[in-house]
Amino acid sequence: MTVTMSGALNAALRDSLEADDDVIVFGEDVGTLGGVFRITDGLAETFGEERCFDTPLAEAGIVGFAIGMCLTGFRPVVEMQFDAFAYPAFEQITSHVAKMRNRTSGRVGLPMVIRVPYAGGIGGVEHHCDSSEGYYAHTAGLKVVTPSDAADAYSLLREAIDDPDPVIFMEPKALYWSKQDVELPSQRPGFGEAVIRRTGSDVTLVTYGPSVPMALQAAEAAASEGWDVEVVDLRTIVPFDDETVVESVRRTGRCVVVSEAQGFAGVAGEVAARVSERCFHSLQAPVLRVSGLETPYPAPMLEKTYLPGVERVLDAIARLQWDDVPDLSHEPAAAVSRG
Numbered sequence: 001m002t003v004t005m006s007g008a009l010n011a012a013l014r015d016s017l018e019a020d021d022d023v024i025v026f027g028e029d030v031g032t033l034g035g036v037f038r039i040t041d042g043l044a045e046t047f048g049e050e051r052c053f054d055t056p057l058a059e060a061g062i063v064g065f066a067i068g069m070c071l072t073g074f075r076p077v078v079e080m081q082f083d084a085f086a087y088p089a090f091e092q093i094t095s096h097v098a099k100m101r102n103r104t105s106g107r108v109g110l111p112m113v114i115r116v117p118y119a120g121g122i123g124g125v126e127h128h129c130d131s132s133e134g135y136y137a138h139t140a141g142l143k144v145v146t147p148s149d150a151a152d153a154y155s156l157l158r159e160a161i162d163d164p165d166p167v168i169f170m171e172p173k174a175l176y177w178s179k180q181d182v183e184l185p186s187q188r189p190g191f192g193e194a195v196i197r198r199t200g201s202d203v204t205l206v207t208y209g210p211s212v213p214m215a216l217q218a219a220e221a222a223a224s225e226g227w228d229v230e231v232v233d234l235r236t237i238v239p240f241d242d243e244t245v246v247e248s249v250r251r252t253g254r255c256v257v258v259s260e261a262q263g264f265a266g267v268a269g270e271v272a273a274r275v276s277e278r279c280f281h282s283l284q285a286p287v288l289r290v291s292g293l294e295t296p297y298p299a300p301m302l303e304k305t306y307l308p309g310v311e312r313v314l315d316a317i318a319r320l321q322w323d324d325v326p327d328l329s330h331e332p333a334a335a336v337s338r339g
């Protein structure tokens with residue numbers, strides 16, 4: 001059947017509520033309205049206002065309340081209405097949610113999911129289109145997940161709700177209405193397992209979440225230029241799947257990291273560093289990044305300029321030193337050092 005990502009997320013919440021009476025859903029407008037993106041549509045009617053309810057407009061209070069519910073045995077799933085709306089809750093998330101397991105020497109976990117609709121592509125503005133995954137990925141104690149299709153949205157959210165520790169579930173808003181033929185419940189690889197969305201032999205695009213469809217378009221466009229491009233979808237930023245990324249880059253010898261977030265000090269920089277450290281002797285060109293610009297998110301008319309697009313990815317691929325560097329990927333390290 002054809003399923004949208006928003007429908008898959010709704011189904012995952014519904015199935016989790018049915019499977020476990022301790023699962024509770026709450027946040028701003030998630031009850032009667034069903035959420036601004038309708039992800040919680042119909043849940044209050046089905047499960048009642050005790051298990052799906054609205055909260056005051058107070059994000060720090062929402063997360064603080066979720067901490068207390070975890071400590072009394074519940075498994076809260078909370079919605080931050082838009083990405084940057086979560087910033088008032090950042091102190092609760094970094095100081096308490098992320099640290100509880102370590103603070104109690106492993107005795108107390110916080111099995112909560114914080115759902116964050118994020119990134120651009122919907123004609124919004126700053127505070128509605130931020131790519132905030134880097135803040136959470138940099139905070140030890142949090143898992144950070146971001147699906148790129150409906151099947152992953154369902155299976156990863158079910159796994160997040162079952163997880164004994166806190167999960168930041170980043171939902172690409174621009175993909176909420178993307179469609180996929182899939183039967184739910186879907187079973188996909190779990191946390192920490194990246195997948196290859198397109199196989200190729202010349203260059204690896206490493207990406208995640210909202211950038212995956214664009215990266216696939218870029219790979220198809222590159223094929224007409226003679227480049228065979230592989231696309232790796234991380235799916236979970238934390239934990240990070242080094243094995244799949246390293247195996248791909250060592251095979252292709254070239255890598256471009258694609259992310260909507262600003263490049264400086266972001267997830268794309270972390271990926272580039274890990275690839276450089278682990279694949280140095282296989283690389284035939286420096287690892288490049290294609291990211292959002294180093295500015296606050298712009299007005300809608302400038303959105304396409306701000307976001308990474310197919311042309312910027314093709315330009316990066318073209319700069320990967322195709323002609324002036326010899327193929328050293330299969331040479332022993334000692335032979336290379338002797339020149």
